[in-house]
Amino acid sequence: MSEQPKYRQLADALRREIVNGIYPPGARLPSESELSTRFDASRNTVRNGLKLLVSEGLVTSSQxxxxxxxxxxxxxxxASRFENLTFQQNGDSYTTDVTNAGRRPHQTFRVEMKPAPEDIAERLRIEVGSTTVLRFCHRYVDDVPWSTQATYYPGWLTEQAPRLSEPGDIAEGTTRYLAGHDIEQVGYFDEIATRMPTPDEARLLEIGAGVPVLLWTRTGYSKDKRIRCTITTFRGDLNRMQYEIGDLSARNEVL
Amino acid sequence: MSEQPKYRQLADALRREIVNGIYPPGARLPSESELSTRFDASRNTVRNGLKLLVSEGLVTSSQxxxxxxxxxxxxxxxASRFENLTFQQNGDSYTTDVTNAGRRPHQTFRVEMKPAPEDIAERLRIEVGSTTVLRFCHRYVDDVPWSTQATYYPGWLTEQAPRLSEPGDIAEGTTRYLAGHDIEQVGYFDEIATRMPTPDEARLLEIGAGVPVLLWTRTGYSKDKRIRCTITTFRGDLNRMQYEIGDLSARNEVL
DNA sequence: CTGTTGAGCTTGTTGGTACAAGCTCGATGA
DNA sequence: TCATCGAGCTTGTACCAACAAGCTCAACAG
Structure with missing residues (x-):
């Protein structure tokens, strides 16, 4: 027996073949029993090796x-454009260029009123259990789940901005809509975390076990109040976040 | 048979007992054979359940x-405390933060010269393969691995700031050291990603294969040049990143 | 022609066994 | 006294077997 256990050798061999393109993305690996004969190992050993690759996010398995x-x-x-967010892939923005490139983004909304849970109440500086407007947003690109988003607005906002609590998209964007009703977001702070998905998240984002999610919590405030808290859940394997901070004018010179 | 497979029930039960403090951090779990009799399951099933907890980072196992x-x-x-750096008396933000949190920081350094790899060269706007100073830093909090960091500096910096390429800590922090040699970082941009750890990372950070890592790439620039690129790898289960963007003075009023 | 069923593939779960390898600690011997 | 060894615990690796459960597709019945 060589130094490495057999299931690791198997995983290493398969990993090599995957990164070398012998099994390109989307391809099916040989079945456990085939690998079992190829590597002269029991099915349990094969499964141990494959479990490594699944946990590395290289492959998924489905019964x-x-x-x-x-x-x-x-x-x-x-994430640091103050005015507006642009979703990008290879330089294409989500809302315009993606459409032009033949990609089809779409999003669905759901609105409900909900008593503020503890973490949200703390961020919005309101009482736990007080009324909030909760706007859900599921985003897709080419019908592939992209992110799920939950935005909480303190209930008092609806007096000035009633469309917040009405179902359906706000075409001009909620930031702009709020600004048009004298509620201007002057800053925000973000919290970023990662963890493995809950079963619900895995189902919504259609990811298998072994793929982490990226959690992005943005709390926005106006001159004197906190006005919203957005929790976005991304597929961790398909997303990077970027922040630009400091003297951005100088950055242009060093681009 | 109930809906959930037995090994999941076992993992759920143990997880509950861990978060409820029945098994506090540092405690030993019962052995596999004890759990086997307690849950009336085979050792394989017990191991499947424990593997879940290990991959969640809740427990470690050692032979x-x-x-x-x-x-x-x-x-x-x-991560966005740009201006605050000026007010720091000594040391870097890591040391300060950890000490302020009442915990014990500890870091080790390693310095080497290395030809720039492609991704670094692109970020530093230098030729692929040109000389860079690579400073590794392993950071611990209370002797628990916390992050591994690799910072690349373009080779020309050493003419103005020779201590960069010398081994050992730079006590006042590299940002401050560079500023003292007329190299002032006026801004940076960050990229944040998450993925499952490579085997090396899992070993260095002492995490299970099921704990995602948080990748933080910071590229800093002076008025006219890019001066460094830092890639930090965190344990995803124990870290959150925060950014504050916008009118920070207004934020003080809504704290 | 269409809808259903089931054979035959896949992975998922659970049980068993055996031995290797690492750690602790008491017994043993110099 | 002190170093060494080994019994007895632990987890790690590897094998086998059986059945459950999900998917595909061809054969079949209506």
């Missing part, structure tokens, strides 16, 4: 179907 | 010793 090599095309999200 | 409950205190990292 009845087999093991599939995951694609790893990365979208970049610039 | 001959058993399963130990890990500590799981979350650390918050403010």
């Amino acid at each position: 009845g179907l087999g093991y599939e090599v995951r694609s790893h095309e990365v979208f970049e999200l610039n | 001959g010793l058993g399963y130990e409950v890990r500590s799981h205190e979350v650390f918050e990292l403010n």
